[in-house]
Amino acid sequence: MKSLNVGMIGGGFMAKAHSLAISGGVNMFFDDGIVLNRKMIAEVNEEMAKDAARRFGYEKYTTNWRTLVEDPDIDIVDIVTPNNLHMEMAIAAANAGKHIICEKPLGRNSNETKKILAAVEKANVKNLVAFNYRKTPAVALAKKFIDEGSIGKILNFRGTYLQDWSADPESPLSWRFKKDVAGSGALGGDIGTHVIDFAHFLVGKIDEVMSMSKTWIKDRPIQTGGLDTLGNKSAENTERGVVDVDDEISTLLRFKNGAVGSIEATRNAWGRNNFLTFEIHGEKGSLYFNYERRDELQVFFAEDGDDRRGFKTVYTGTPHPYGEGLWPIPAIGIGYSEVKIIEMHDFLQAIIQDKECEPNFNEGHKIAQVSDAIIESSKNKNG
Template sequence: MRTINVGLIGAGFMGKAHSLAYAAMPMFFWPAPAVPHRKIICDVTEEAAAEGAQRYGFDESTADWKRVVEHPDVEVVDIATPNHMHAEIARAAAAAGKHIICEKPLARTAEEARTMYEAVRDAGVVHMVAFNYRRTPAVALAKRYIDEGAIGELISFRGTYLQDWSADPESPLSAGGADQLGTGRSAGDAPRGPVDVDDEMITMLRFSNGAIGSLEATRNGHGRNNFLTFELHGTEGSIVFNYERRDELQVCFASDGADRKGFRTVYTGAPHPYGEALWPIPALGIGYGETKIIECHDLFQAIVGQEAVSPDFGDGYQIARISDAILESSATESWVSVPPLETTPGRG
């Protein structure tokens, strides 16, 4: 079985999640498309990198991310750094012919994302953005229902991401150590300072098929931990998902008899997406780590099979365009159109 060497840049919270996935993926998906080998890890200092190597099981460590990109044995560069570093590292990794997985968001702006997308497209490497929530089995099941036409033509969409883990003004800045996210005042000497990003947002959406929608996010929703939800209504039914109850999908079908119409709960398990590789009993429970394991499998499957993978840098670029359009819409108090992006999915 083929072994693929990984170079990880960033040894914080996401580095931990990715390292877990590299170790566990063959245990869940067997035979694995390839066995990940944790070759080299990079962090901000030599000491932190060495600690990361010991903690996460990497052979080598460095404080210079260019060593990872230029390492002759590394096939996959994993970018788990703060957002402002993504573009430079991704462009360099693409130029070196490495396959790339980059944490979300792909970039800070659409222009930055464009340079990253063009770099991987021109290099012909496999490229993935780590939107791992998409690989929650209940989310994949919702997509299956939509694609099958189970809820008919989509009419409306509502998405929320409500949290309270940074509502406390004494909580640390996220740049002060990602392992401290959500710990509030207990984060000790982690740095604190004025917040310079949006804490509250809501936007209206119009889709090309005529559907309407909304997106809402807050970091000040006391009582909401990771309330990442979507609700879809179609001509033939509705779907509701809440990540805080990630093993469940709420569905209602218009074809149900009047005496039994209402939402039912589907508990994901073996019959559902990714179920054969996870746990054998529905509602036995999956966590954040399993979504990263699935993500790792799909990336390595794409590399070995020379296939497209989704979501890729083209998807990340389009999302950055949408994000920029939301900011423009807020500033101009007007609708802003985002045309479709013509891309070659997943591999250059």
């Protein structure tokens, strides 16, 4: 059985999610024939690096990420750091000949992602940007129905990503509120790119946008401590810093294939936890998905008789995409960790079969281009 060594850069909550998949989850579910060894993890200081290695089960740790990238024993570099570090780390990993997984967004803007893409193409290494929500079996099932023509030509896509973790003005000034680190806010720096990924995956290339953005909370308490803080927690620090990214974006879309649509993303929607949705209307039917009910896909097929038309709920399980590796009963339930396991499975299959990963850095670059266009469109419409 082949063995590959993984080096993780970053020790926050995304390191937890990725490490769970690496630690054996992918082999338990899919038996890909590759053993993944948690070889080394990098963090910003000795205390954090040592603690991350202990918690997530890595053999070694370092406070210098370049030591990890340049280690000849490392086969895969997994980047789970703030957005401003992605470009330098990904290019260095590519130059070192490593396969790369990078958390989304791939870069702060398309100028960065273009350079990253060029590096991995030159190095000919496998690369995946972690838009893991598209790996949810219900989303993959929607793609299957679309590709089969079950809803006909797509007319409209409506996507949302609504959260409330930053609705409290006293929640801390995370790096996600800083343009120089995140690139943008609810759009590219955090959640909106997931909806763009859904749109590209399910409908096709976005050609035109018309957008508005808004920053509702102009300053926040400066965060103390090294790790990113999420959630509606009041900070102890009374000193405040400026928020210079968007809290909310709304955009109309025109796709290359003629479909139209819209995307809405906000982190200030009280009562919404992880309300990531899409609704797609075609000439022969419709599909609806809500990640908060991730085992369900709502389907409507116009070919049904008049006396039985209506949305039906399909509970994903064994007969559906990735079902062979997951739980044997539909609606038994999957979670965020299983979606990351599926993501890792697809990445390993790309390595084994020497094929392209999806979504790869090319797709990450295209998403960055759309994000840039949304920002540009919104500049004179922010109010």
